[in-house]
Amino acid sequence: MxxxxxxxxxxxxxxxxxxxxxxxxxxxxxxxxxxxxxxxxxxxxxxxxxxxxxxxxxxxxxxxxxxxxxxxxxxxxxxxxxxxxxxxxxxxxxxxxxxxxxxxxxxxxxxxxxxxxxxxxxxxxxLAPGTGRARGLGNWPGRELGLSPREAEILAWHCRGLTDDAIAATVMLSVEAVQAQLPEIYRKIGVGDRAQAVAFGTSHDFLPPDPTAG
Incomplete structure (x- = not known):
């Protein structure tokens, strides 16, 4: 240039x-x-x-x-x-x-x-290869569906099996704030409940690294 x-x-x-x-x-x-x-x-x-x-x-x-x-x-x-x-x-x-x-x-x-x-x-x-958190430069899972980085993070911990209380503590939000975002997350990914969200997330690279893995 x-x-x-x-x-x-x-x-x-x-x-x-x-x-x-x-x-x-x-x-x-x-x-x-x-x-x-x-x-x-x-x-x-x-x-x-x-x-x-x-x-x-x-x-x-x-x-x-x-x-x-x-x-x-x-x-x-x-x-x-x-x-x-x-x-x-x-x-x-x-x-x-x-x-x-x-x-x-x-x-x-x-x-x-x-x-x-x-x-x-x-x-x-x-991010580093193998973290399961990014698919090429400028992307995070769900970006193409309109998910914000925070919504993608909440869905990721959702898929790991954390309760709403545990997710709130992990992402440093109130439980009410986490729960308020779930309907919008569900709407954006086209599901109706937690089970469907987990199924969608685990098949679309939303699982964060397992913190207990060696």
Whole structure:
């Protein structure tokens, strides 16, 4: 793409080795991206004297503030780079206003594709292989049916057999809030009751990783 159209990337991370690695990936594709540097590689705020930024890659493992506070403090789109691979982490990031959540083991090609999708206005999710939680960049189970990340998460724990009380504790909502969302989830996936929802979910990749599995 023309140089004026390159996507401007900043990196929010205070570990020099990580910053240098991500910076090398971005710089290796200078026809598509340009790195907006800072003295330490850490982007804390959208300071008026800083060069314009389109996307901030935010490492949630070494971050000095919660993602919700960070997203609220900066202007550019934020993509969370996470060491975990759990749907609750994805939901928390997206509900905080992040434009995407990417597992740190993502390939270079998929990372760059994800940044371009975010720049185009999409929300992107990519987790570790085998987690059963994402089918390609930018997808979560049920997205094509209109399920939100939170609704997909509730259905996933529904399929694992958790009670409404247990789901509420897991996703940090009230029991009433969980129960209020169930009719809408059922409507979107075209079922009429819990048994049908579980049957649908288990056949459509809604099972979260088993927390007791070794």
């Amino acid at each position: 023309p140089r004026r159209d390159r996507i401007r990337i900043a990196i929010a991370n205070d570990h020099p080795v990580v910053v240098r690695g991500l910076a090398a990936v971005v710089r290796a594709h200078g026809d598509r991206f340009v790195l907006v540097p800072s003295a330490s590689g850490l982007v804390d705020d959208a300071a008026p004297d800083r060069a314009p930024v389109d996307i901030v890659i935010y490492d949630d493992f070494v971050a000095s503030r919660p993602v919700k506070d960070y997203v609220a403090a900066v202007g550019p789109r934020v993509v969370v780079l996470g060491g975990g691979s759990t749907w609750p982490a994805v939901t928390a990031a997206l509900e905080a206003g992040a434009a995407g959540y990417l597992y740190k083991g993502i390939s270079e090609a998929d990372l760059l594709a994800a940044l371009e999708q975010v720049h185009a206005g999409e929300h992107v999710v990519a």
